[in-house]
Amino acid sequence: MSTPYAKLPAWADYGLIPLINLSVAFIVAGFVVLLVGENPFRAAVILVEGAFGKGTGIAFTLFYATTFIFTGLSVAVAAHCGLFNIGTEGQAYISGLGIAIVCLSFDSTLPWWLTFPLAIVASAVVGALWALIPAYLQAKRGSHIVITTIMFNFIAASIMVYLLVGPLKPAGSQAPQTRNFFAGAELPKLNWIIELFGAKIRSAPLNVTFLLALLMAFLVWLLIWRTKLGYEMRTYGHSPKAARYAGISETRIIITAMMISGALAGMMALNPVMGDQHNVAIDFVSGAGFVGIAVALMGRLHPVGIVLAAVLFGMLYQGGAELAFEMPAISRDMIVIIQGLVILFAGALEHMFRPYIQALFASFSPRSVGMEAVKGKGA
Amino acid sequence: MAQAAIELIGINKSFGAVRANRDINLEIARGTIHGIVGENGAGKSTLMSILYGFYQADSGEIRVGGQPASIKTPNDAIALGIGMVHQHFMLVDNFTVLENIILGAESDALLKRSITKARSELERLEREYGLEVDPDAIIEELPVGLQQRVEILKALYRGAEILILDEPTGVLTPAEADHLFRILKQLKEQGKTVVLITHKLREIMAITDTVSVMRQGTMVATRETKKTTVEELAELMVGRRVLLRVEKGEAEAGAVKLAVKNLTVKDSRGVTMVDDISFDLRAGEIVGIAGVAGNGQSELLEAISGIRHAVSGSVMLDGKPIDLTGKADPGELRDRGLAHVPEDRHHVGLVLAFEENENSILGYHDDPRYLKGPFLNVDAIMADAKDKIEKYDIRPSNPRLKTANFSGGNQQKIVLAREMEQDPGVLIVGQPTRGVDVGAIEFIHKRLIAMRDQGKAVLVVSVELDEIRSLSDRILVMFAGRIVGERGPEATEGELGLLMAGVEQEAAA
Numbered sequence: 001m002s003t004p005y006a007k008l009p010a011w012a013d014y015g016l017i018p019l020i021n022l023s024v025a026f027i028v029a030g031f032v033v034l035l036v037g038e039n040p041f042r043a044a045v046i047l048v049e050g051a052f053g054k055g056t057g058i059a060f061t062l063f064y065a066t067t068f069i070f071t072g073l074s075v076a077v078a079a080h081c082g083l084f085n086i087g088t089e090g091q092a093y094i095s096g097l098g099i100a101i102v103c104l105s106f107d108s109t110l111p112w113w114l115t116f117p118l119a120i121v122a123s124a125v126v127g128a129l130w131a132l133i134p135a136y137l138q139a140k141r142g143s144h145i146v147i148t149t150i151m152f153n154f155i156a157a158s159i160m161v162y163l164l165v166g167p168l169k170p171a172g173s174q175a176p177q178t179r180n181f182f183a184g185a186e187l188p189k190l191n192w193i194i195e196l197f198g199a200k201i202r203s204a205p206l207n208v209t210f211l212l213a214l215l216m217a218f219l220v221w222l223l224i225w226r227t228k229l230g231y232e233m234r235t236y237g238h239s240p241k242a243a244r245y246a247g248i249s250e251t252r253i254i255i256t257a258m259m260i261s262g263a264l265a266g267m268m269a270l271n272p273v274m275g276d277q278h279n280v281a282i283d284f285v286s287g288a289g290f291v292g293i294a295v296a297l298m299g300r301l302h303p304v305g306i307v308l309a310a311v312l313f314g315m316l317y318q319g320g321a322e323l324a325f326e327m328p329a330i331s332r333d334m335i336v337i338i339q340g341l342v343i344l345f346a347g348a349l350e351h352m353f354r355p356y357i358q359a360l361f362a363s364f365s366p367r368s369v370g371m372e373a374v375k376g377k378g379a
Numbered sequence: 380m381a382q383a384a385i386e387l388i389g390i391n392k393s394f395g396a397v398r399a400n401r402d403i404n405l406e407i408a409r410g411t412i413h414g415i416v417g418e419n420g421a422g423k424s425t426l427m428s429i430l431y432g433f434y435q436a437d438s439g440e441i442r443v444g445g446q447p448a449s450i451k452t453p454n455d456a457i458a459l460g461i462g463m464v465h466q467h468f469m470l471v472d473n474f475t476v477l478e479n480i481i482l483g484a485e486s487d488a489l490l491k492r493s494i495t496k497a498r499s500e501l502e503r504l505e506r507e508y509g510l511e512v513d514p515d516a517i518i519e520e521l522p523v524g525l526q527q528r529v530e531i532l533k534a535l536y537r538g539a540e541i542l543i544l545d546e547p548t549g550v551l552t553p554a555e556a557d558h559l560f561r562i563l564k565q566l567k568e569q570g571k572t573v574v575l576i577t578h579k580l581r582e583i584m585a586i587t588d589t590v591s592v593m594r595q596g597t598m599v600a601t602r603e604t605k606k607t608t609v610e611e612l613a614e615l616m617v618g619r620r621v622l623l624r625v626e627k628g629e630a631e632a633g634a635v636k637l638a639v640k641n642l643t644v645k646d647s648r649g650v651t652m653v654d655d656i657s658f659d660l661r662a663g664e665i666v667g668i669a670g671v672a673g674n675g676q677s678e679l680l681e682a683i684s685g686i687r688h689a690v691s692g693s694v695m696l697d698g699k700p701i702d703l704t705g706k707a708d709p710g711e712l713r714d715r716g717l718a719h720v721p722e723d724r725h726h727v728g729l730v731l732a733f734e735e736n737e738n739s740i741l742g743y744h745d746d747p748r749y750l751k752g753p754f755l756n757v758d759a760i761m762a763d764a765k766d767k768i769e770k771y772d773i774r775p776s777n778p779r780l781k782t783a784n785f786s787g788g789n790q791q792k793i794v795l796a797r798e799m800e801q802d803p804g805v806l807i808v809g810q811p812t813r814g815v816d817v818g819a820i821e822f823i824h825k826r827l828i829a830m831r832d833q834g835k836a837v838l839v840v841s842v843e844l845d846e847i848r849s850l851s852d853r854i855l856v857m858f859a860g861r862i863v864g865e866r867g868p869e870a871t872e873g874e875l876g877l878l879m880a881g882v883e884q885e886a887a888a
Contacts, residue, residue, distance in 0.1 A: 249708075
């Protein structure tokens with residue numbers, strides 16, 4: 001017997017619920033601000049103005065968003081195949097190695113538009129290979145992907161530290177990073193786009209990787225919903241038994257999905273490395289991989305949602321920095337608390353308000369929740 | 380018999396535009412077994428959910444024992460002596476029976492006192508109603524029939540005088556079902572009132588005193604069971620005459636399509652589930668495999684369809700062997716003309732989260748018809764899905780609807796449409812009509828016979844003896860992993876029942 005099963009219309013599912021979650025996160029964050037003796041409304045104004053008020057702010061927001069689009073897509077691709085890739089952080093970090101090799105080899109000989117494609121391939125390949133090992137262990141040995149990818153984050157971090165204080169560090173330098181790249185590995189800025197709209201930008205790191213991120217978001221959508229491979233991944237993600245029945249190889253699909261996920265994670269490194277710092281430095285990922293989990297969940301694993309969620313987190317990063325600057329009582333750690341609250345409500349407690357909203361919809365507008373389809377039309 | 384245990388007066392419940400219950404009046408006499416039948420979606424579950432406090436009626440009155448009652452939560456229902464046994468058990472698998480019984484009714488901060496109290500109470504209940512269960516057994520180690528008994532004990536422990544059972548026999552073997560019915564009769568003799576929700580008419584005839592029929596949210600009739608017939612009830616349920624036994628001509632069996640020889644299959648624990656089985660399946664015939672659930676039928680189906688590996692033996696499809704090492708690709712078998720409708724459509728045959736059109740290509744997604752290079756050919760898939768929806772009368776006729784939102788019968792039609800429309804030479808079907816309502820059963824049976832008449836070889840595994848007898852040209856009976864007998868379609872239920880119980884094993888061997 002079927003119990004009435006309420007389903008929300010898409011706009012509520014993808015718009016209203018995230019908005020409610022976000023509002024609650026900000027209300028709770030407001031109380032935290034109140035607790036340290038600052039005015040939460042003024043804090044909110046500073047945060048939003050810092051992120052979107054000036055051209056520079058917008059450029060920074062989109063720069064951070066670029067990073068989160070990649071990591072969010074990476075987590076989402078694996079999640080569609082039922083795999084929780086918690087190793088986005090490490091896959092992005094180790095990809096810095098691939099980019100370093102390409103950039104250090106070619107930055108004095110090739111123009112950026114030749115170095116860039118090579119670096120894209122290098123970052124994607126290294127990220128994919130780093131994801132391949134946990135994927136293989138999951139597919140063949142049943143080692144849980146969550147555990148192995150966490151472990152691989154530590155291994156990646158240790159390898160990078162070793163390389164950056166050793167082989168990759170220029171002789172005589174004190175800083176744990178590669179030498180600075182030459183012009184051939186510096187990506188062009190996109191600030192002029194924002195300036196087209198009349199805003200002034202002093203200096204901001206927004207660069208062409210942003211366009212690559214948008215392209216990848218589109219390609220991921222294509223992959224998941226329009227290709228045979230995506231269909232197989234979703235089948236396995238929803239029901240491994242159904243995948244077996246449909247003749248989909250478990251080993252092949254797990255490995256493929258994880259490698260695509262790893263490749264996307266790897267491409268994230270292009271943004272800070274080639275677009276901003278122009279070197280590979282220790283800890284350049286700085287938690288973006290984990291933010292990607294929140295971005296993917298908040299974006300409901302859909303590329304459009306992921307881009308929007310990435311912009312939101314970009315705003316929190318950029319606006320948060322401004323806030324820490326403007327309000328001395330609000331330290332950098334407070335910003336992390338606010339970000340944490342957003343992750344908590346948008347990611348971890350994603351379904352907290354859902355039942356109430358469903359009940360509300362069911363009582364006001366039953367057609368919209370698909371009751372029509374469920375009831376009264378038995379075979 | 381005089382006083383009503385429950386009276387429902389003018390109950391209305393709408394989910395917006397959908398009126399799940401319309402002006403329902405029902406009186407259930409104390410100390411009786413009352414059946415409620417109806418197709419999926421007729422409103423039975425909604426009505427019982429109102430009675431049990433999951434939903435509240437928009438209008439109408441509930442009286443329990445003659446007193447107007449306000450039931451807002453299941454706790455209110457329990458306080459009024461109403462207990463419910465759900466179709467899907469609400470038990471904690473790794474708790475003991477006793478722990479499950481006291482769950483939610485613990486009277487103390489420390490468990491010890493509650494458990495001691497429950498133990499003596501449980502012993503009394505078991506004695507009184509013949510509901511023996513080992514109180515210290517772990518739930519997941521118990522067979523389904525016993526788990527259900529624990530659910531009943533749970534309700535009784537909470538003082539239930541009125542017991543609602545929702546599709547209780549869906550998961551039971553015939554023997555377990557018979558035992559359940561004996562328990563229900565005993566409960567009745569002790570003065571309890573039992574409400575039985577089902578769509579199996581035979582059960583209604585077997586144990587109820589009165590029966591109410593629901594159709595499209597209304598209560599269309601209440602009958603004394605003794606004064607009605609299965610045919611009348613089926614007609615009331617569906618709103619038209621239903622053929623309970625499908626008409627079919629003689630089979631014209633042709634060449635051997637599928638030859639199974641000495642097949643042995645073990646399950647994941649290493650227990651032999653299929654033991655040295657041999658049989659042939661010919662073009663133009665339906666072979667039915669009867670047996671109590673769990674006697675190896677599922678494993679046999681999985682081995683033949685390439686999902687589970689076999690220990691030894693061979694299966695030949697059109698004279699060529701099927702890889703039984705477990706590396707067989709079910710996709711390759713599909714290409715060779717073997718279609719499989721799996722027993723478990725919720726987890727195997729369908730992806731419930733998918734849209735209908737996505738499920739209509741599951742397993743055939745490699746077919747170039749549905750692809751454009753690496754991309755899905757969405758237009759072709761949609762057109763194909765619409766075509767199947769029309770041919771198989773799948774409702775609602777919306778290929779974009781999520782599969783979980785279709786009724787059981789329509790979900791099964793989605794699977795059947797997908798597998799039959801590929802025009803396979805061999806069709807193997809597990810439980811063709813499990814959880815499917817009467818109207819759809821007739822449709823599915825007709826389709827299977829049409830397949831046979833087109834010269835296809837059809838293998839049907841079912842735990843419904845009626846279904847096997849109605850469909851099959853030859854009946855094989857499985858018991859403990861072996862085929863213990865072969866009979867023609869004229870075999871009586873008693874004869875097959877004895878074989879299924881393993882009684883005539885020696886005689887058949």
